[in-house]
Amino acid sequence: MASPVEISVAATGKKLTVPTGLFINNEFVPSVDSQEKIHCVNPATEETLCSVVADPTEPRTATFVGSRALNSVRMRAEWAGSELARRAAILARRSGSAKDIDVAVAAARKAFATTWGKNVTGLERSRLLNKLADLMERDAQQLAELESLNNGKPVKIARDFDIGDSVACLRYYAGFADKIVGQTIEVDNKTKVAFTRHDPIGVCGQIIPWNYPIQMWAWKVAPALACGCTIVMKPSEFTPLTALKLSELIVEAGFPPGVVNTIPSLGSVGGAALSSHMDVDKVAFTGSTVTGRKIMEAAAKSNIKKVSLELGGKSPQLIFESADLEEASKWAALGILYNTGQDCTAGSRVYVQESVYDAFLEKLVEKANALTIGHGFDEKSGGGPVVSKVQYDKIWSYIESGKQEGAKCILGGEKRSGKGYFVDPTIFTDVKPDMKIVKDEIFGPVLSVGRFKTEEEGIKLANDTSYGLGAGLHSNDASQCMRVSQALEAGTVWVNQYNLLYNNVPFGGKKQSGIGRELGSYALEEYTSVKAIHWNYGEKLDWPL
Amino acid sequence: MPQTFEYTFDTPVYKGKTSFSTGLYINGQWVDGSKGTTIDVINPTNGQLVTKISEGTKEDVDLAVVAAQKTFDTVWGLNTPGTRRAELLNNLGNLMQAHFDELAALEALDNGKTFGWAQDVDVTDSIATIKYYAGWADKIQGKTIETTAGKLVYTRHEPIGVVGQIIPWNFPLMMMAWKIGPALATGNCIILKPSEFTPLTAIRMSHLIQEAGFPPGVVNIIPGYGTTVGAAISEHPHIDKVAFTGSTLVGRKIMEAAARTNLKNVTLELGGKSPNIIFDDADIDQAVRFTSHGIFWNHGQACCAGSRIYVHAKVYDEFLTKFTDKAKSLKVGDPFGLDTYQGPQVSQIQFDRIMSYIDSGRQQGATLHLGGERHGSEGYFIKPTIFTDTKPDMRIVQEEIFGPVGVVIRFEDDDDVINQANDTMYGLAAAVFSKNIDRALQVAHKLKAGTAWVNCINQLHPQVPFGGFKQSGIGRELGEYALENYTAVKAVHVNFSLSVK
Secondary structure, eight states: OOOOEEEEETTTTEEEEEOOSEEETTEEEOOSSOOOEEOEEETTTTEEEEOOOOOTTSOSOOEEEOOOOTTOOOOOOTTTTSHHHHHHHHOOEEOOOHHHHHHHHHHHHHHHHHTSGGGSOHHHHHHHHHHHHHHHHHTHHHHHHHHHHHHOOOHHHIIIIIIHHHHHHHHHHHHHTTOOOOOEEEEETTTEEEEEEEEEOOEEEEEOOSSSHHHHHHHHHHHHHHHTOEEEEEOOSSSOHHHHHHHHHHHHHTOOTTSEEEOOOOIIIIIHHHHHOTTOOEEEEESOHHHHHHHHHHHHHTTOOEEEEEOOOOOEEEEOTTSOHHHHHHHHHHHHHGGGGOOTTOOOEEEEEGGGHHHHHHHHHHHHHHOOBOOTTOTTOSBOOOSOHHHHHHHHHHHHHHHHTTOEEEEOOOOOSSSSOOOOOEEEESOOTTSHHHHSOOOSSEEEEEEESSHHHHHHHHHOSSOOSEEEEEOSOHHHHHHHHHHSOSSEEEESOOSOOOTTSOBOOSGGGEESOBSTTHHHHHTEEEEEEEEESSOOOOSOO | OOOEEEEEEEOSSOEEEEEEEOSEEETTEEEOOTTOOEEEEEETTTTEEEEEEEOOOHHHHHHHHHHHHHHHHHTSGGGSOHHHHHHHHHHHHHHHHHTHHHHHHHHHHHHOOOHHHIIIIIIHHHHHHHHHHHHHTTOOOOOEEOOOTTEEEEEEEEEOOEEEEEOOSSSHHHHHHHHHHHHHHTTOEEEEEOOSSSOHHHHHHHHHHHHHTOOTTSEEEOOOOIIIIIHHHHHOTTOOEEEEESOHHHHHHHHHHHHHTTOOEEEEEOOOOOEEEEOTTSOHHHHHHHHHHHHHGGGGOOTTOOOEEEEEGGGHHHHHHHHHHHHHHSOBSOTTSSSOOBOOOSOHHHHHHHHHHHHHHHHTTOEEEEOOSBOSSSSSOBOOEEEESOOTTSHHHHSOOOSSEEEEEEEOOHHHHHHHHHOSSEESEEEEEOSOHHHHHHHHHHSOSSEEEESOOSOOOTTSOBOOEETTEESOBSTTHHHHHTEEEEEEEEESSOOOO
């Protein structure tokens, strides 16, 4: 057994315990062979949040005490020059290796063949998923704090949105577990019948991103378990802590060993191993288009495993002259600033009809300014820092490129002094279609605002992208809403709203934003394989033909 | 003030206490009936009074409908999201689980079925049904439908409104779960009438419904007689739908009342005279066990009871011998006894009715092969009964007896047995036993019944629809199908580019 680590949170005066190691067969175990380390960093302070040992010979706990800085989650490095510092150097999280993936896949395969899959009733799967939801709800505050520490997002948002929606997602799919139905199909009523069974696919690799670590976990785990699949989950190397914490709840809920396995690992190691594994039947990925392409290639080269991909976006929002500009400006601000822009559906291109351009822009700037980006434990914060140094640098390089390519930065664009990966709301105007900030997914709070004259032009600008994840339109003309919502090339179109998702409404991308759909009854298709059974009870075969 | 029912169970299989108000449950309150009268609840094991409960009337139905409509318009129906309805139904399921033995004991006391069967089937399946429909509550979907490029057409599956539900005495709790599960999942308000013979679990459930957090007026429970409360529900101008499980005779009256008044939607789950066909290539030992379960389970008081047992001539003697032995081995007695299989029939009326059918079988010339008489000296017990040498037009072959009375009929030809099996006005269920799956499926597909069991009988699952062909009913309960009983489909046409010239 690998041991848990304890984190004291100054802002709450409480301690969080995080399990360490890899989660396989309902136990936390050390890596088979890896010496790779993953450091979990608090993006609000740039300090190592915690390091965890996966080796049983190391000390069993390490306690890090947070500073008492008001409204912050500053995890002061108390280890400097101390015994703890010496340990911390050793106690970095060891990343799961390809061999660990093999072990986890074998565990998942065994569970699928013996205690899960077709060996358990839908009613039982439903019961366990409901139980898991209850446990997640019970631990919501604790999970939210951990999510905030690791990801940077405000605790209240993690608790009320990420976790609130995740609990509902688990319950929604709990309800589907005993409603997996096939069809019976008329063939020849005198002699034959055909029917379909929607069997669980088998062992599923699930690779989730760092922007919504808990919620993406729930979106992946819930339908897979409802259908009877087993899982090898790879959380992001930036935000593995809550997935490990949730693994504890998997045990407590009573899932049999091997049904859910969690391997924190780098994408190039664990992610690659899962994608190319010969005994993984399906891989589901949420993340960048670049990585999604690699996963699909690996699936093609190995065992033609089924693939579902939920990838990037450069989602447009069209603001028409009849729109309620006050409301539209709020939705537009939410679209680009929610989760500090680290959202695959971020409405990062806003196109405004010329007649209302100035009026809208004024309101938009006012709304963007009203949002406080700050520390996650600060009640005033509506957004936190971006997740990592890598991401921070990437966003700033885009901001610089925007300036260099001649766009006008009318809000933000100035770095803060001090620690933390904070990026303030940034708005560019006077953009051109071929600028990098208009074409590329930035994944930060950086908005490009363009203008259009006619509906036709607006639609053309909106669709001028390789992506097709989300799109929004704001108009009080019902006919226009209908026309434009049909014309926009995206898996989700929001009319007079933006970025709101519901567990019973499917979500996914057109074009290069992905393959397949998550959420709703549609997600069940991603985790079942249809078997057609042809049954002859009356036809005699004439032979030879 | 309604009486509080207090009872201590001190039996070999269950010891425990129960205590609850026996009032009508209207708008979240337990109240006396408008006439202040009561109904005697009788223990079928000994004919003794168990308790008195408040008797509902037409006036009480009126009050409940007003409350239900107000609730529907303000806090239920389209005002409550599916996730909340799911949460409440799951709460109810969990509370039933917490009161599992108490509910089973009440059912055994009131209905006469054994405590063990009440546990294993009635309460277990009721909880599973409630939780199954909890899962549907946030999955109510319409469709979008392609018409022309200039239009958007979509359907909404809206709750019907205030629905009446009239349930029988043979599976009091389970029939309640079958009725309220889909109705609540889809957002309806309910006026439920349990049978006057077996109201206790429904009344107990009213307390659990309250505790689960359903707003007042969502579920109203009015015990009473069919001719008063049942008729009031069926005729009520502001009840939009009535669902009934019971006899074909009463079902017809309900449908007539609905037709006469406000054309309310009707679903009916009625009687049956279900055939059970044993072919010469069946696994005879298994067929015997299932057949026994088919006709004697719940003392034959099951609408899908396999009461016409057709046995192929080649195995007739072997089957009859084994079936007779099996029937003889079934222990009849106290529902709370350690190894009792069969308890008393539910009521004196039912006892008399069954005994009159047994007399008619004798008089019409059938051979009384086994049983045919009362068991013991008190209560409504009837020994497992088998008739042979029947003719197709005998009453015991044609009519639903609803008791532990099976007729065993010899056949030789497959087509002939299909004709005989279908020679009934009913079409609820049918069973086929054969190891030749070609033969079994061919026959199963030709039987005119809403449920066909192959090499089993009397199996139900919350996910699988159940209902009748012919005069066994209208509509389907359970499964996704039941949602249709409680939703009204609205097609919305939105024009966004067509102009009228």
